[in-house]
Amino acid sequence: MTRNHTSVSYFVFLGFADYPELNSVLSVAFLLAYLITLAGNLLIIIITLADSALHTPMYFFLRNLSFLEICYTSVTIPKMLTSLFLDNKTISFIGCATQMYFLLFLGGTECYLLAVMAYDRYVAICHPLHYPVLMSSRVSMELAAASWITNFLVLMGHIAAIFTLAFCSSHEINHFFCDVPPVMELACGDTHGTEIAILLVALFFVLAPFVLILVSYAHIISTILKMPSAEGRYKAFSTCSSHLLAVTIFYGTACAAYLKPKSSHSANGDKIIALFYSVLTPMLNPIIYSLRNKDVKEALRRLSKKMCF
Numbered sequence: 001m002t003r004n005h006t007s008v009s010y011f012v013f014l015g016f017a018d019y020p021e022l023n024s025v026l027s028v029a030f031l032l033a034y035l036i037t038l039a040g041n042l043l044i045i046i047i048t049l050a051d052s053a054l055h056t057p058m059y060f061f062l063r064n065l066s067f068l069e070i071c072y073t074s075v076t077i078p079k080m081l082t083s084l085f086l087d088n089k090t091i092s093f094i095g096c097a098t099q100m101y102f103l104l105f106l107g108g109t110e111c112y113l114l115a116v117m118a119y120d121r122y123v124a125i126c127h128p129l130h131y132p133v134l135m136s137s138r139v140s141m142e143l144a145a146a147s148w149i150t151n152f153l154v155l156m157g158h159i160a161a162i163f164t165l166a167f168c169s170s171h172e173i174n175h176f177f178c179d180v181p182p183v184m185e186l187a188c189g190d191t192h193g194t195e196i197a198i199l200l201v202a203l204f205f206v207l208a209p210f211v212l213i214l215v216s217y218a219h220i221i222s223t224i225l226k227m228p229s230a231e232g233r234y235k236a237f238s239t240c241s242s243h244l245l246a247v248t249i250f251y252g253t254a255c256a257a258y259l260k261p262k263s264s265h266s267a268n269g270d271k272i273i274a275l276f277y278s279v280l281t282p283m284l285n286p287i288i289y290s291l292r293n294k295d296v297k298e299a300l301r302r303l304s305k306k307m308c309f
């Protein structure tokens, strides 16, 4: 059957179409998750700006990450909510390409920012004397800016490669939003070259920062283990444990979603994994950072005192 691919001018999200009884539970859960994400990340942004004890590169990166998480969730959840609440499950072709672009651009930037944060911890713990020079406020701003700009530019070509494919089999996306694997499934003709290109970009954007993070943490952990006092070890570890936890959750789910051969995709499994990195991780980040981090907790206490008087 050959249909003209120009006829695909919109897509329809199927969501969890096999389980329509889940719709109302999911709508409420997504709405709550979105509100918690916005509130938590806004709080991190406010507190790292307002409290002078948190005016360090580490919290500058954390603020940048929180800002990123707000953008990242705003790309997917509002559209998911309108499809669940208003039963409007369609998205235009351009809308889908735009959504995927921002999803990849912001996701890629998150990988880079997490790597920059690991490098920041590496310098702070392994080279504390050089920290003020190696991680000046100018350097940290440039590192953050580089993360945003590289991803912004490179992923444009990526999106162009995907959306110039022919879409002719169906316009039903078996997912909540325009993610790469479910959209690629609808492409017809020879998608081999594009799939390899996607894998290469994924390797570059997911794996390269991941290797940087691993190397940083290998150095950090060996330095911490060599510290003479237990108190010093505990203090050093506590400044990077929340970052380590956030990295593990983010990379665990991202790898499960993207670094898998096409044949091993199960649609419902993929959707659940996608919920982890699109909804759960951005919501957990501020919680991880504020509950596990003494400086943030103290800053929160100071802020609430100021607000009361």
Ligand SMILES: *[C@@H]1O[C@H](CO)[C@@H](O)[C@H](O)[C@H]1NC(C)=O
Pocket: 045, 060, 063, 064, 067, 140, 141, 142, 144, 145, 146, 148
């Ligand atoms: C994040 O970093 C970029 C680049 O340095 C900067 O322009 C932007 O203002 C930062 N965002 C926040 C919320 O700190």
